Amino acid sequence: xxRFTGVLLATDYDDTLYDSQGTISPENRQAxxxxxxxxxxxxxxxxxxxxxxxxxxxxxxxPVNAPVILSNGASIYDFAAEESLxxxxxxxxxxxxxxxxxxxLPQVGFEAYHQDEVFVFRPNLVTEHHLKRCRLTGQPRxxxxxxxxxxxxxxxxxxxxxxxxxxxxxxxxxxxEYDVTFSNPYLLEVTAKGANKGRSxxxxxxxxxxxxxxxxxxxxGLNDIPMLEISALSxxxxxxxxxxxAAADVVLPSCDESCIARMIEQLETRYPxx
Numbered sequence: 001x002x003r004f005t006g007v008l009l010a011t012d013y014d015d016t017l018y019d020s021q022g023t024i025s026p027e028n029r030q031a032x033x034x035x036x037x038x039x040x041x042x043x044x045x046x047x048x049x050x051x052x053x054x055x056x057x058x059x060x061x062x063p064v065n066a067p068v069i070l071s072n073g074a075s076i077y078d079f080a081a082e083e084s085l086x087x088x089x090x091x092x093x094x095x096x097x098x099x100x101x102x103x104x105l106p107q108v109g110f111e112a113y114h115q116d117e118v119f120v121f122r123p124n125l126v127t128e129h130h131l132k133r134c135r136l137t138g139q140p141r142x143x144x145x146x147x148x149x150x151x152x153x154x155x156x157x158x159x160x161x162x163x164x165x166x167x168x169x170x171x172x173x174x175x176x177e178y179d180v181t182f183s184n185p186y187l188l189e190v191t192a193k194g195a196n197k198g199r200s201x202x203x204x205x206x207x208x209x210x211x212x213x214x215x216x217x218x219x220x221g222l223n224d225i226p227m228l229e230i231s232a233l234s235x236x237x238x239x240x241x242x243x244x245x246a247a248a249d250v251v252l253p254s255c256d257e258s259c260i261a262r263m264i265e266q267l268e269t270r271y272p273x274x
Contacts, residue, residue: 003038042065098121101155234250
């Protein structure tokens with residue numbers, strides 16, 4: 001057995017592994033390769049969808065040797081086997097529910113993810129910026145004309161308070177149907193109830209036979225808190241939201257200071273050579 005045999009490291013992507021300039025530092029890459037070469041299981045847990053993250057996998061040649069968690073926990077995909085392992089879509093009433101939200105809050109727009117397509121309703125500047133960053137094309141469509149099922153929805157507006165109103169509306173009207181979390185102040189992610197990063201990291205750990213005491217998670221966003229809660233020792237970069245830093249056991253340097261390398265250094269102390 002090698003040093004990190006049976007150890008799972010699950011990291012958020014944007015503003016954690018990916019820095020604020022949209023790059024992965026050489027120091028992070030070297031540390032990840034060191035972790036994997038010594039038997040570690042490296043998993044990415046991201047809000048990005050399959051269609052977007054497949055681009056990242058090809059572009060970055062990421063050293064991922066565990067299933068990848070996508071769409072904020074709604075999907076788990078094995079890129080090595082090119083196989084979907086788990087998928088939880090939104091309920092069939094989601095278009096009707098989102099139409100009610102948008103009627104109550106006429107400022108709000110959203111992206112709906114269906115298979116390999118992205119549909120947009122009332123796109124705004126946030127939508128435009130998000131799609132450009134993710135290298136995606138959104139197809140404008142009336143809600144009733146969007147194909148279903150949806151994997152996730154991202155509600156968008158430049159005023160965070162309006163999105164908080166949308167979050168409250170969804171959770172007050174359909175608390176048993178949805179998980180509703182912010183990935184940043186302008187993006188409110190809606191997935192099926194139970195489809196979150198915490199449950200999905202636990203699924204991957206069980207699938208790979210990793211014991212709870214060997215699960216380690218790191219992330220900067222509010223949507224990362226569920227996976228920090230199941231981590232044996234949880235980590236957050238210094239650029240995280242205050243609530244995330246409070247939820248983490250260890251606050252690392254920022255994503256611009258190779259925080260994944262710093263995390264792996266701590267794991268190397270925790271797991272000395274055998």
